[in-house]
Amino acid sequence: MRACVFDLDGVLVDSEPVWEEVRRAFVAEHGGTWQPDTQSRLMGMSTAEWAAYLGSLGVAMPAGEIASAVVERMAARYRDAVPLMPGAVETVRRLSGQVTLGLASSSPRSLIDTVLAAAGLAECFEATVSTEEVPRGKPAPDGYLEAARRLEVDPRECVAVEDSSNGLRSAHAAGMRVVAVPHPRYPPAPDALALAWRVLPDLGAFTVESLS
Structure with a gap:
């Protein structure tokens, strides 16, 4: 090695519980529907990939805007505590x-x-x-x-x-x-x-x- x-x-x-909480809330706030397998699908995706996937759940926003909003929420949580x-x-x-x-x-x-x-x-x-x-x-x-x-x-x-x-x-x-x-x-x-x-x-x- x-x-x-x-x-x-x-x-x-x-951070996975934080990611799930933040993205789940974001999807709900924007009229989307979180599916039972959503979290497992999202784990490992790049930013562009998971932002596009949240759009497929019914979030009617451009993927770039989804990504920026969710990442800012994650950064805010990390500023409180990692x-x-x-x-x-x-x-x-x-x-x-x-x-x-x-x-x-x-x-x-x-x-x-x-x-x-x-x-x-x-x-x-x-x-x-x-x-x-x-x-x-x-x-x-x-x-x-x-x-x-x-x-x-x-x-x-x-x-x-x-x-x-x-x-x-x-x-x-x-x-x-x-x-x-x-x-x-x-x-x-x-x-x-x-x-x-x-x-x-x-x-x-x-x-x-x-x-x-």
């Missing part, structure tokens, strides 16, 4: 002294930078990628491939840390070994979890030694 590439939402930040996952800061800081770290996230660049700065983790990552910066969001491998490119490491020599179905599929499609840390509220689908090289109960169990 030459590098480790983290997902952000659901791995380092317990909901870090247990052990996130300690794990990243510990690993950063042992292996090169990258990040491949579906969050927009502005939220990635806000979270990492608030957590004091920005200096731990050699490269960070938003799916805004690549052609396709997860489950396509684009974000992870771009992270490996920026780190100047072969994807096959990288470990990815993921929680969601689309994230697991994305990292696996990029050729990385995937460590799954399933979110208790949003567990990945069994077929996606089966792609994982290791499955860990939480970030506290994630060490370089555990990957040998």
Whole structure:
């Protein structure tokens, strides 16, 4: 393993409940209908992709306006407090002294930078990628491939840390070994979890030694 590439939402930040609350309320306020599988579909999508999807639920606004409004609401929530996952800061800081770290996230660049700065983790990552910066969001491998490119490491020599179905599929499609840390509220689908090289109960169990 030459590098480790983290997902952000659901791995380092317990943001999926916040994303669901914010987007669900936005859809309801604008006359749309939230479907039972909406949250699972949205996880991993790029900003442009999920904004277009909210439009398909009946939100009669241009996708760009949807994205701007929702991201601003998320930024406001983060300004109040960033909901870090247990052990996130300690794990990243510990690993950063042992292996090169990258990040491949579906969050927009502005939220990635806000979270990492608030957590004091920005200096731990050699490269960070938003799916805004690549052609396709997860489950396509684009974000992870771009992270490996920026780190100047072969994807096959990288470990990815993921929680969601689309994230697991994305990292696996990029050729990385995937460590799954399933979110208790949003567990990945069994077929996606089966792609994982290791499955860990939480970030506290994630060490370089555990990957040998």
